[in-house]
Amino acid sequence: MTMAIDAPRQGFRLSMLIFDTRYRSYTIQAVVLALFVIAIGWLGYNLDQNLSDRGKELSFRFLWQRAGYDIPQTLIPYTNDSVHFRALLVGLTNTLVVAFIGCICATILGVFVGVLRLSNNWLVARLMTVYVEMFRNVPLLLWVLLSYVVLTETMPAPKDFKVTDEMTAAGEAPAASMSFFDTVAVTNRGTNVPAPLLERGLGSIDLGFMSLNLTFLAFVAVIGGSIYANNRIVSDARRRQETTGDRPVTWWKSLLILFGPIAVMLVALGLHWETPVLKGFNFQGGMFIAHAFTALLVALTLYTAAFIAEIVRAGIQAINRGQSEAAFALGLRPGRTMSLVVLPQALRVIIPPLISQFLNLTKNTSLGAVISYSDISGTLGGITRNQTGREIECVFLMMLVYLSISLTISMGMNYYNRSTQLKAR
Amino acid sequence: MAQSFNRTEMLPALPPPISQRGAVKWMNENLLSSPLNIFLTVVGFAAIVLIIVSAFPWWANSVWNAGSLKECRDIVTASAGEGASGACWAYLRVWWGAVIFGHQYPVDERWRPILTFGLLFVALAPVLFAGQKRSLLIILGAVAAYSLLTLSLAAAPAVPFVLALLGIAALLVLSQVQPAKLLWFTLAFPPLCFWLLWGGSIWTPIVAMAGFAVLYFVFRAASPVIGLAPAAGAGLVAAVLWWLFAQGPIVENLDAILRVELLFVPSDEFGGFLLSTVIGITGITFSLPIGILLALGRQSDMPIVKMLCVIFIEAIRGVPLITLLFVAAFVLGFFLPPNSNFDLLLRVLILVTVFSAAYLAEVLRGSLAALPRGQYEAADALGLDYWRAQRLIILPQALKISIPAIVSSFIGLFKDTTLVTIVALYEPLKGITGLVRADVNWKGIYWEPYIFVGTIFFVFCFGMSRYSKYLEGKLKTDHR
Numbered sequence: 001m002t003m004a005i006d007a008p009r010q011g012f013r014l015s016m017l018i019f020d021t022r023y024r025s026y027t028i029q030a031v032v033l034a035l036f037v038i039a040i041g042w043l044g045y046n047l048d049q050n051l052s053d054r055g056k057e058l059s060f061r062f063l064w065q066r067a068g069y070d071i072p073q074t075l076i077p078y079t080n081d082s083v084h085f086r087a088l089l090v091g092l093t094n095t096l097v098v099a100f101i102g103c104i105c106a107t108i109l110g111v112f113v114g115v116l117r118l119s120n121n122w123l124v125a126r127l128m129t130v131y132v133e134m135f136r137n138v139p140l141l142l143w144v145l146l147s148y149v150v151l152t153e154t155m156p157a158p159k160d161f162k163v164t165d166e167m168t169a170a171g172e173a174p175a176a177s178m179s180f181f182d183t184v185a186v187t188n189r190g191t192n193v194p195a196p197l198l199e200r201g202l203g204s205i206d207l208g209f210m211s212l213n214l215t216f217l218a219f220v221a222v223i224g225g226s227i228y229a230n231n232r233i234v235s236d237a238r239r240r241q242e243t244t245g246d247r248p249v250t251w252w253k254s255l256l257i258l259f260g261p262i263a264v265m266l267v268a269l270g271l272h273w274e275t276p277v278l279k280g281f282n283f284q285g286g287m288f289i290a291h292a293f294t295a296l297l298v299a300l301t302l303y304t305a306a307f308i309a310e311i312v313r314a315g316i317q318a319i320n321r322g323q324s325e326a327a328f329a330l331g332l333r334p335g336r337t338m339s340l341v342v343l344p345q346a347l348r349v350i351i352p353p354l355i356s357q358f359l360n361l362t363k364n365t366s367l368g369a370v371i372s373y374s375d376i377s378g379t380l381g382g383i384t385r386n387q388t389g390r391e392i393e394c395v396f397l398m399m400l401v402y403l404s405i406s407l408t409i410s411m412g413m414n415y416y417n418r419s420t421q422l423k424a425r
Numbered sequence: 426m427a428q429s430f431n432r433t434e435m436l437p438a439l440p441p442p443i444s445q446r447g448a449v450k451w452m453n454e455n456l457l458s459s460p461l462n463i464f465l466t467v468v469g470f471a472a473i474v475l476i477i478v479s480a481f482p483w484w485a486n487s488v489w490n491a492g493s494l495k496e497c498r499d500i501v502t503a504s505a506g507e508g509a510s511g512a513c514w515a516y517l518r519v520w521w522g523a524v525i526f527g528h529q530y531p532v533d534e535r536w537r538p539i540l541t542f543g544l545l546f547v548a549l550a551p552v553l554f555a556g557q558k559r560s561l562l563i564i565l566g567a568v569a570a571y572s573l574l575t576l577s578l579a580a581a582p583a584v585p586f587v588l589a590l591l592g593i594a595a596l597l598v599l600s601q602v603q604p605a606k607l608l609w610f611t612l613a614f615p616p617l618c619f620w621l622l623w624g625g626s627i628w629t630p631i632v633a634m635a636g637f638a639v640l641y642f643v644f645r646a647a648s649p650v651i652g653l654a655p656a657a658g659a660g661l662v663a664a665v666l667w668w669l670f671a672q673g674p675i676v677e678n679l680d681a682i683l684r685v686e687l688l689f690v691p692s693d694e695f696g697g698f699l700l701s702t703v704i705g706i707t708g709i710t711f712s713l714p715i716g717i718l719l720a721l722g723r724q725s726d727m728p729i730v731k732m733l734c735v736i737f738i739e740a741i742r743g744v745p746l747i748t749l750l751f752v753a754a755f756v757l758g759f760f761l762p763p764n765s766n767f768d769l770l771l772r773v774l775i776l777v778t779v780f781s782a783a784y785l786a787e788v789l790r791g792s793l794a795a796l797p798r799g800q801y802e803a804a805d806a807l808g809l810d811y812w813r814a815q816r817l818i819i820l821p822q823a824l825k826i827s828i829p830a831i832v833s834s835f836i837g838l839f840k841d842t843t844l845v846t847i848v849a850l851y852e853p854l855k856g857i858t859g860l861v862r863a864d865v866n867w868k869g870i871y872w873e874p875y876i877f878v879g880t881i882f883f884v885f886c887f888g889m890s891r892y893s894k895y896l897e898g899k900l901k902t903d904h905r
Contacts, residue, residue, distance in 0.1 A: 028654065029729040036733060043760045050759045121462045122455035123469040137886035138879045139840040141854055149871045363745035369847060370855060381751055391755035398751070399744045406743035 060397075062388045063088070069383050071374045072290050084384050091379030092401060098296055098375065099362040105301040106361060107354070110308025117313050128309070135306035140364055143303055148295035148371045155188040158282050183275050185283050191294060192276035195287040199270025215269070222261050229257045292373035296365065304361045308354060315350035316342065348420050355413040359406055366402070376401055486511030490518065493866035516867050517877065520857070524878070527696015527851050528860060534624070534688055536581030538699050540589050541621045543568045543575070545706070547596055548614035551607040553892070561600040561607070569593045615710070622695075622703065624687035628679040632672050640664035653812060692770035696851030698881065703770075705839040708777040712838070713831075715778065716785025721815060723786060724793050734786070741783035746841050749776045754848035773845055781838045788834055792827035793819065825900050832893035836886045843882075853878045 017027045051057060063085040070080050075093040078086055117128040135143070156176035163174050178185045185192040202214035233253050241247040276286030319342050327337040369377040376398060385394040443449060456466045486505045491497040494513055501511030517524070526535050546568050554560035572593055576586050600607050616630030644660035651659070680686075695703060722734035741749070753772040761767055767775075796819060804814035824831070846855035858874040861867050 025727045029727045031658075032727075032733070033729050046762050047759050049763045053763055116465075119462075119465065120455065120458065121465045121469070124465045127469050127472065133887065134883070137836070137840075137883045137890070139843040139854060139882055141843045141846070142875055142879050142882070145855060145858075146871070146875045149875075153869070153871060366745040366747040367844070369747060370844075377745075377747055377751075381748070385751075385755070391751075392759060395748065395751045395756050399748045402745055402748060403740065403743040407739075410743075 056389075058392060059390075060393055062384075062390050062393070065388070067384065067387075069387070071379060073288075073293060073374055084380075084388070087379045087384055088376065088397070088401075091374060091376035094293075094373070094379075095362075095365050095368075095375040095377075096405075098293060098300070098368065098373070099358075099365050102297055102300040102304065102361050102365070103358045105297070106304035106308055106357070109301060109305035111312050113305060113309035114312025114316070117309060118316060132306045132309050135303050136310070140299060140303045141367060141370060143299035144296060144367050144371060147298045148291060151186075151291040151295055152188050155186050158185075158187045158189065158278060161185065161187070161278050161283075178276075183273075185276050185278070187283065188291075189282070190291050191289040192283040192286045193289060194273040194275045195285070197272055197274050199272065200268075202269075218265070219262075222265055226258050226261050230254050233257065290373070292368060292371045295371060296368045296373050299367075300361055300364060303364075304357055307357050307360075311350055311353045311357065312346075315346040318349045319345050351420075352413060352417060355409065355416070359409050362405055362409065363402060483510045483512055488513050488515050491515035492519075494868065494870050495866075512873055513870060514873060514877075516861060516870055516873060519866075520861050520874075523860065524697050524853055524857050524874075526699045527694060528857065529694035529696060529851075530699065531688065531690060531694070533580075534690060536576050536579040536585070537621045537624070537687065539575045539579050540572060540581070540585075541618050542702070543572045543593075544614065544617065544621075547593065547607075548611045550600075551604065551611055556604050558601055558604055561604055562597070565593065565597045565600055569597060620687065622699075623690055623692070625689040626676060626680050627685040627687075628676045629672075632675050632679070633668065636664045636667040636672070639667045653810075692768045695770060697853045697857050700770075700845070700850060700852050701839070701842040704774060704777055704842040704845065705835075707774050708781045708838050708842075709835050711778045712781035712785055715782035716789060717820065719782060719786035720789035720793060723790055738783045738786050741780055742787060746777075746780055746844055747847055749780050750844060750848050752776055769848065769850065773848065773850065777838070777842070777845075780841075781834065784834050784837070785831060788827050788830040789823060791830070792823040795826060796822055828897055828900070829893050832889055832896075836889050839886060839889075840882065853881075 017023050064083050066080075067082055067084045067087045068080050069087070071078055071087065071090050073094060074090050075097060076086075076090060078090045113128050113131060116124050117132065119125055160175035161177065167174065176187075183194045198215065202218055204213045204215075233250055237248050237250045274285050276283040276288075278284075323341055323345065324337050327341040328334075332340065365375055366377040368375045369382055372378060372382075380394050380401075381398045385391055388394070440446065441450075444453060457463050482505070486501050486509055488497045488500045488511055491500060491513065492515075494516070497511070497513035497515055501509055501513075505511060522528075522530075522532065522535065526538055530538070546564055550561050550564045554564070569590070572589055576589065581589075596607065596610060616634050620627055620630045640660040640663060642660075643663040644656045647659050648656035650656075719734050719738055722730050723738065725731050725734075750773060753776040754769060757772045757776070758767070800818055800822065801814070804818040809817065843852050843854040846852050846859075849856075851857055851860070854875075858878065861874050862870060
């Protein structure tokens, strides 16, 4: 009796490419690759045809031509004589700044709301549910438009702030006045806030291709040094706690080391505030914040906070009740239970979706284009594209920028996930 | 002799003290249990009072009938006194048609989107409430009543009016006799919807659908000979050939024989909620199958397929929808054959679908990965081939556990339809409201249009999320 131990040995036949599961995947992949190449070729051919029909060619040289338009909010030096590339950078910084502040505000508000939703106070929990459902189920664009329109339509015009001699004589107050002890003026054009100025800046040195702002560098160095010193203090305290059992008091040392040097430096450099003053038809001096920025920030914060609140709630609920009961049984106070037992476990659940909300928020800053905020989709995707007529290049660059931001954030997330993964036994 | 004073009968239980029962106990526990809680209650109560005090008079003084914002304000001042504020919903009376259908959609043809919207629910009913005669009866009855009412309000022409009502009545009967057969209407709905909304010759959608029939028959004929996947490819090729070369002449000939047509409405004339719904529903319908394919491709063992899917998904997910809409408006035209005319709405639909498909693929990837390894192995052990294993074992479970995420991604898509305003399509939020606010009569109105549009979005999105909760509960088969 013979036994079939191996699969029958046969020569390779061509039909096996289709019918034999061992080889079929090669066929499928070859076909897919071929189709892909054909599709790319077809698109490229069409592109070539269309471009030559319109007498255009792909080139990124326009980036080094004069932009010729003004941008209301610039964080880096920019005039309308700067090149389009500079406008791109301005747009990018504007995107990043609104995304960064938005992430911080949304996290604070979201955590607050998420915790309150779990509170055993019936009224507050219901109110927060209403807030979350209201913001999650209505388009973000509505909140952006609404906050923008409310700011531009309901705020007084600069002329309403004017105090004329007749008014003083009659003892009348102007139609509008500045808030926060006469330092902040909210008009229908924008918000004027006091600007911090230094009397004795450190100046900057020119490195030929770019200039280095020494003041900025000094601040970075001082803050970095303070944080490092604080870390040392805290880790020393922890070591002492682990060896001797009692923890030295560190909070005042931390406060001193974190804020002392920077305060000394600010005083040394002569910090003073320049408040906006009404001159002629508009406010002069101080810092001008466009309503587009404020509206976008408010809308993004409120909208994303609703999602973050849900994430926080789910994260806290995911922690087994037994964990906090065990902590109480060990005699930990509620605050300690939260910070030592519940939060470290909840954070593992909360942080990955939280970061993807940050990612969403960053991508959603592109809605600023609708209210003419000069983020990258407003400068590069808007005015530069319109002026140069280089649609393909501009849109491609814009996608590339957003893609790199997204990939950077998700790389950070992957790193975090790896470092906090539960080590399976 | 000692007398025992043991009581032999139970005393009736006393009611709990006043602080431990009823509303007082509830308030003590839920509102006033600790100083912090009392503080929160006071703050919450103050917030509610503040909102009511500031918004209620505005709401109560609403004006529903006026020709302009100024007239509204005058009416409010006349009725509620100087300085009183009041909502001016009268704008809806003037702009209602534009908000719902877009300001350019022909007024005489408005009955078509109205009917389509009703039929949409008929088409969804057998999918959403499979086999539940009672739910089907309620939905179809509601659609019949809705159609009767709205079609007569919109002054629909007599012939389509009668035909539509007869059709709905027939479907109503069918749903009670053979509910499963109602699915055929769901399949017939997309071409019907296309024809009703865009108009033109009735033969265009019918012949286009025949292309799918060609696909199916070629597939059926070829699959025993060359296997499933190649047969599907052959069917696809045949269908594409049909659409490219046979469609035009056949439609022309049929038109010559019998001409049934509705007034053609170009996509540029779509606007308002009609536009949002068209984009939303099309995106949802087409992105689900594409998303499933992408997710399967990403889980595949074939490195090339996997790599292409990963690159596609991550590249799309990494950019905001607005950039993709820019692509639709400014770039896609360069990559399509010269002299082809894909109108703007079609290009937007393509990219919205692609965008949503990438998100769905990511959602499904999660659930595919969450399925226990044993399910895949069991399917292999049963000797099922790849597609059968996916169709019978893997996907039903994966789709089930991803329902909440799929629905929330659909909600996101529906909300994102408002972004098409950036490529100058007249969606309700910015496009139409912008027109209202630019109108000389209504200049300065802003709360009312945004509240109205927001409410409609809220109703749809909240409804979808509630439905997903219901479905999640209904499909739950584990008894944990």
